[in-house]
Amino acid sequence: MxxxxxxxxxxxxxxxxxxxxxxxxxxxxxxxxxxxxxxxDSGSAPTSGGPGATGPGDTPGSSSALALTTDIPVGGGAVYASKGVVITQPEAGTFKGFDPICTHQRCPVSNVDGGTINCTCHNSKFSITDGSVKQGPATKPLAAKEITVDGDRISLA
Incomplete structure (x- = not known):
């Protein structure tokens, strides 16, 4: 059967x-x-400080500070995906903030390296100075984010 x-x-x-x-x-x-x-928070991206790094600015008692000025290398930067900002220091003492979402297909940028903010989804690269596109496929710059520097602390404005 x-x-x-x-x-x-x-x-x-x-x-x-x-x-x-x-x-x-x-x-x-x-x-x-x-x-x-x-x-x-699955939207966080690896930073130039390693996976999940958010920087010493997130220590207890410093809730308004995103980072310390010493966390951001000259000619580089760091991605703070959970805080919604990329902070760069294109030249000594000059700090810039940008949206951490790539303008190509809305992937989070992954790191700051070689003088550019990099999206590894499709290899777009943005200037650490003004967020302009240095390499496509993205065609629009990263939006600027207002940040303030107070002593050695960097915060969103």
């Missing part, structure tokens, strides 16, 4: 079909248990 031909009544399923259906239901239950309602 074959699995394919055993029928219990009118319109009955084969044992193989019933077992496959039960397996599919079990898999759906397991997969739905893997999902969660956590509202974690």
């Amino acid at each position: 074959s699995d394919e031909k055993v029928q219990i009544g009118p319109g009955a399923q084969t044992r193989r079909a019933l077992l496959a259906g039960a397996g599919a239901v079990g898999a759906a239950v397991v997969l739905s248990a893997c999902g969660g309602d956590d509202d974690t």
Whole structure:
């Protein structure tokens, strides 16, 4: 007797079909248990300080400071994705802020390196001085963000 031909009544399923259906239901239950309602910040991007780095400006007691001036290298910068800003220092003592979202397809920029703010989704590069496009496919500059420097602390304006 074959699995394919055993029928219990009118319109009955084969044992193989019933077992496959039960397996599919079990898999759906397991997969739905893997999902969660956590509202974690999945929009953060690696920074020039390493994965998940946000800089010493996020220490307790300095909630308004994004970073310290010493965190931002001259000719470079850092991405603070969770704070919604990229901070650069194109020349000593001059700090600039930019939106951390690439203007090409809205990917978060990933790092500041080689004098540019870099989006690794499609390799767009932006100037650390004014956010202008240095290499496409992006065609629009990064939007400027107002920042203030008070002593050694950098904050959003």
